[in-house]
Amino acid sequence: MKKYDAIIIGFGQGARTLATKLTANKWKVALIEKNELMYGGSCVNIGCIPTKILEHDAREQIDYATALKRKNEVTQRNRNTEFTSMQKSEQVDLYTGTGSFKSNHVIIVDLGDQTEELEAEYIFIDTGSESNYPPIEGLKETKGIYNSTELQSLPEVPKSLGIIGAGNIGLEFASIYEMFGSKVTLFETGEQFMPKEEREVAEAVQQVLEDKEITIQLNARTNKVSNEKDQVKLETEDNKEFLFDAVLVATGRKPNTAYLNLENTEIVVDEKGGIEVNDYLETAVEHVFALGDVKGGYQFTYITINDAKLIADYVLGKGNRKRSERLHVPYSIFIEPSFARVGLTEAKAKEQGYQVITNTAPVSGTTRSDVINDTRGLYKAVVNKETDEILGVTLFGDQAHELVNQVKMAMDNHIPYTYLRDQVVTHPVMSEIFSTLFDM
Missing domain, CATH: 3.50.50.60 (FAD/NAD(P)-binding domain)
Incomplete structure (x- = not known):
């Protein structure tokens, strides 16, 4: 049986981030990935990056064959970069095989032609999520x-x-x-x-x-x-x-835990299949952690990476970050034009007892919409009437996926909506819409 300081199951973006931080502190790490085409995780290979390449090229009216070729080239390049970054580290042993629990701190790796038993005091689960199929007649048998x-x-x-x-x-x-x-x-x-x-x-x-x-x-x-x-x-x-x-x-997608043999451990899974964790992302087993999609909840790469940083700070004793302190998580939908939201809708804010003021601003009211010849879209803001703090924004239109992050920072720092309303910004840019959106 081989012993390590840490074992990481799943080679996603959180795993890479965590491995990099641990090895920088001289930890010996075993990194397990069952599919050589998934080095770097879903974002690199099948999710964020390849789909956004297709979205970009479709928007630029590039033909599908050319876009597909570029997507595949970028995906392969990024996957190779992820693989190389771990392979070249003397502190990392990379196993391409299926890792599952034999007990709380012992992992069996099925390498196809043989198995290995690995043991570590610290184990990190970053196996992501998989497609969730509804009970539709003929779904498995039908071609197309x-x-x-x-x-x-x-x-x-x-x-x-x-x-x-x-x-x-x-x-x-x-x-x-x-x-x-x-x-x-x-x-x-x-x-x-x-x-x-x-x-x-x-x-x-x-x-x-x-x-x-x-x-x-x-x-x-x-x-x-x-x-x-x-x-x-x-x-x-x-x-x-x-x-x-x-x-x-x-x-939708569900936590990818089926092959982990969690029944051989004291790890607890919730009713939706996600691994239950505490504020430091530690499972019911001491020094065994879960990060990213596998724990349920938000299924975003940036959450997984943030999870990894939180865990690293905790186990390395360099910080005291908590999941409960991670507020105002934004998200974007990369349709054309883009959609984004952070915080509460008006209905949710009222449901939670807030006294609110709201406003909407059409993208067509901006000078920028004339410049880019795209007047589609609508922005909406919800503000706490008693404190002037922003409770949430919903943005649909050009640059929504970028501008939502500005509002998130304002919300995190309890900056009143008037600050965004009264900012002097360059011209003509889409962020000028905030002077109208927050003119309440």
């Missing part, structure tokens, strides 16, 4: 059904694309593939489009998508898929039938 990883590997753009699920992933792929020339239909099971978002902004997003001729089916629960010649027939509960060249299942 894809998850988000498989769809972006198709050599050609499907002429017609059905997307089951209108969450973040579904919306991004709808926008990308529409720009590449697909006729897209989105299926949302609920009565409202983007039900957790501000109604005015959600309606603005819906209008833009429909102007692009993306069809949005509400109250549309898929109950069966099958093949009809070379196409996919999709049937909903209200007996409607649709034919597509391809169907994307975008119904």
Whole structure:
């Protein structure tokens, strides 16, 4: 049995960050990744970076074959960089195999032709998440059904694309593939489009998508898929039938814990499959930690990286950061134009007992919209009437994914909305919209 200072299961961005910090402090680390095509994790290989490359190139009207080639080249380059960064470290042993628990601090690595037993006082689980498939008849047997990883590997753009699920992933792929020339239909099971978002902004997003001729089916629960010649027939509960060249299942992701054999440990898993952790991301087993998607909750690469930094500070004794102190997590949906939010919606703020003032500002009211010839979009702000602090913003329009981070910093530092309203900024830029948005 080989002994290490630390074992990290899963080679994602959090794992790389954590390994780098531990080895800088002379820890001997075993890093385990079961798939050589996933060095660097989902973001590098199948998530953030490749999908945003496709989104960028589609927006720039680059043809799909060229965009796909660039996506693959960048992905391979980044994956090789991740691999090399760990392989060249004398403090890291990289195992390409499946790691699972034999006991609380012993890991078995299945390398295919042999197994290794590893032991460490500290173990870190960064195995990410996997696609969550709903119970739809025919889903496994039907050809032409894809998850988000498989769809972006198709050599050609499907002429017609059905997307089951209108969450973040579904919306991004709808926008990308529409720009590449697909006729897209989105299926949302609920009565409202983007039900957790501000109604005015959600309606603005819906209008833009429909102007692009993306069809949005509400109250549309898929109950069966099958093949009809070379196409996919999709049937909903209200007996409607649709034919597509391809169907994307975008119904969320779940923590990837199935192969970890957690039953051999005292690690506790919640009702949604996420590994339960405390404020320092430590599991029920002392010195065993979980970071990123595998613990449930936010499924963003930047959360995973922040988790890794928090854990490193804790185990190295260099800080006392807590997960509960991580406030105002922003998120963006890379549709065209982009959508972003941080903090509370008006409805949630009132539900929590705040007295609020709100305002909206159309992108069309900015000089920047004339410069870029894009007047689409709507921004909305929610402010605490008693303290003047910003409770949340929802941004839809050019640069939303960038501007949301400015508001997040203001919220973190308890800066009143008037500060953003009264700033002197360069011209003509989209951040000038804050002078209108916060003119309450």
